[in-house]
Amino acid sequence: xxxxxxxxxxxxxxxxxGFPVLRFDYFGTGDSAGGFEDASCxxxxxxxxxxxxxxxxxxxxxxxxxxxxxxxxxxxxxxVADGLQAGAVALWDPVISGSQYLLELQERERWExxxxxxxxxxxxxxxxxxxxATVERQRIAQLDLAAVPPPSxxxxxxxxxxxxxxxxxxxxxxSAHRPACTxxxxxxxxxxxxxxxxxxxxxxxxITDWLARGAGA
Amino acid sequence: xxxxxxxxxxxxxxVLCEPELSVRVAGAPxxxxxxxxxxxxxxxxxxxxxxxxxLAQRGVATxxxxxxxxxxxAPRNDxxxxxxxxVADTRAAMQWLMEQKKGERFVxxxxxxxxxxxxxxxxxxxxxxxxxxxxxxxxPTFKYHLREPLLKFFTLRRWLxxxxxxxxxxxxxxxxxxxxxxxxxxxxSRVQLVADVETMLxxxxxxxxxxxxxxxxxxxxxxxxxxxxxxxxxxxxxELEYYYEADHLFSDPCQRxxxxxxxESFVTTHWLPAGTPAAACSPNPREIG
Numbered sequence: 180x181x182x183x184x185x186x187x188x189x190x191x192x193x194x195x196x197g198f199p200v201l202r203f204d205y206f207g208t209g210d211s212a213g214g215f216e217d218a219s220c221x222x223x224x225x226x227x228x229x230x231x232x233x234x235x236x237x238x239x240x241x242x243x244x245x246x247x248x249x250x251x252x253x254x255x256x257x258x259v260a261d262g263l264q265a266g267a268v269a270l271w272d273p274v275i276s277g278s279q280y281l282l283e284l285q286e287r288e289r290w291e292x293x294x295x296x297x298x299x300x301x302x303x304x305x306x307x308x309x310x311x312a313t314v315e316r317q318r319i320a321q322l323d324l325a326a327v328p329p330p331s332x333x334x335x336x337x338x339x340x341x342x343x344x345x346x347x348x349x350x351x352x353x354s355a356h357r358p359a360c361t362x363x364x365x366x367x368x369x370x371x372x373x374x375x376x377x378x379x380x381x382x383x384x385x386i387t388d389w390l391a392r393g394a395g396a
Numbered sequence: 397x398x399x400x401x402x403x404x405x406x407x408x409x410x411v412l413c414e415p416e417l418s419v420r421v422a423g424a425p426x427x428x429x430x431x432x433x434x435x436x437x438x439x440x441x442x443x444x445x446x447x448x449x450x451l452a453q454r455g456v457a458t459x460x461x462x463x464x465x466x467x468x469x470a471p472r473n474d475x476x477x478x479x480x481x482x483v484a485d486t487r488a489a490m491q492w493l494m495e496q497k498k499g500e501r502f503v504x505x506x507x508x509x510x511x512x513x514x515x516x517x518x519x520x521x522x523x524x525x526x527x528x529x530x531x532x533x534x535x536p537t538f539k540y541h542l543r544e545p546l547l548k549f550f551t552l553r554r555w556l557x558x559x560x561x562x563x564x565x566x567x568x569x570x571x572x573x574x575x576x577x578x579x580x581x582x583x584x585s586r587v588q589l590v591a592d593v594e595t596m597l598x599x600x601x602x603x604x605x606x607x608x609x610x611x612x613x614x615x616x617x618x619x620x621x622x623x624x625x626x627x628x629x630x631x632x633x634x635e636l637e638y639y640y641e642a643d644h645l646f647s648d649p650c651q652r653x654x655x656x657x658x659x660e661s662f663v664t665t666h667w668l669p670a671g672t673p674a675a676a677c678s679p680n681p682r683e684i685g
Contacts, residue, residue, distance in 0.1 A: 183436045187468065209438050210399070210411050210445065293560035295643050296612035298553060300650070308441050308647035 189383035199238035216310040267334040277322030325352035336361040397452040405488030407470035410461025413448035421455035426499035436467030440645040482513035526602035535624040603634040610644025
């Protein structure tokens with residue numbers, strides 16, 4: 180929900196540089212069919228495969244690149260690891276540890292609950308207001324991006340805002356990857372008065388430049 | 397149910413959700429919804445997506461769209477203000493629906509800032525046959541002022557909220573410091589609002605006002621609505637709901653369900669023939685464990 184504008188920005192920049200772009204909503208999210216309660220990471224990863232085929236057909240291209248943010252980035256990497264042929268993958272603040280990600284969401288839920296004017300009941304079946312079954316929680320908790328090294332045929336770029344230890348660990352885990360993965364950090368304190376500017380502008384621009392460089396190489 | 401992406405007006409984008417021919421109700425109005433704040437058209441927690449699909453099962457079509465500059469719609473290239481632009485875009489939506497022969501009467505629904513365009517058009521546009529305003533305009537009343545300090549100082553939740561906000565501000569800084577207003581609202585005067593509501597009612601429009609405790613700092617009891625519009629006698633002439641357990645964006649799934657059911661009943665009661673059955677696959681209230 181919150182990433183729609185950023186992905187639109189990224190798509191616009193890429194299109195301006197001559198790349199056909201397909202952005203889509205996963206099953207059960209945004210305008211796509213289905214309900215969130217029936218969605219799962221496995222289903223969403225399948226959606227990436229379907230989208231890739233659709234893009235190839237619509238744009239009449241043979242090679243594609245993937246770009247995703249947070250869980251979407253991790254799923255994109257999972258799709259590549261499962262055999263999707265992609266020339267490049269741009270990972271925007273990917274979820275590195277699924278269990279850590281769930282803890283972050285739970286913490287965010289607690290903050291939102293505290294900041295609400297009315298008491299918000301907590302449901303074992305929901306997280307941040309969205310249905311999330313126990314089984315799916317367990318699947319997310321098992322996600323470990325470091326254990327999914329990119330294939331050698333795929334350029335991989337990681338673009339992240341928060342300087343987390345996890346990214347250093349990820350860089351170490353993927354250090355043997357050839358060609359070497361790109362890690363670009365965007366400091367959180369670059370301009371504290373205008374935090375949105377960095378997200379709205381710098382990262383989509385950096386991803387666009389990185390993909391364009393790769394395409395031109 | 398059939399959903400398709402549509403484009404109309406000056407490169408505006410939306411999704412038209414239509415019922416199957418077998419359940420379509422002739423002459424039923426089309427529901428039009430647009431953005432809440434800066435968010436794109438599905439709305440938080442897919443409020444509008446689920447609503448559109450439920451209404452389609454009942455035979456009513458819904459257009460959810462992005463006003464210029466938001467979601468997938470192109471930015472404005474004229475000098476209209478935010479509210480003028482939203483009104484113009486909603487008019488463009490109605491015009492397009494008429495041209496496509498999808499409907500001639502419309503129900504507008506707005507939440508928070510989305511109320512502005514819905515209100516403006518519901519007053520002046522004859523094609524608008526009903527409107528729903530969620531967490532719309534509020535004005536303080538004597539009883540509000542009596543209750544507010546009590547709620548402010550003697551409610552544990554308010555204290556927790558204040559502490560949480562301070563802690564968050566300390567850690568993250570004031571995110572909005574030094575930024576210009578990103579959306580400017582034209583709040584009507586209280587007198588104007590009374591006149592507008594009277595006009596809408598005299599023109600036979602069906603109105604539903606929903607308030608939540610998510611705006612508890614400006615609206616803190618159900619009858620505040622009637623008190624703030626006194627001396628106009630509005631009781632019984634319009635519909636009012638106060639969802640004390642709901643927050644502003646209906647993050648609680650039970651409250652969402654409650655809202656969806658209320659909106660369904662508002663539409664079916666006023667615009668569908670009595671006894672119109674819900675489609676077999678109409679979702680039932682879900683139990684939440």
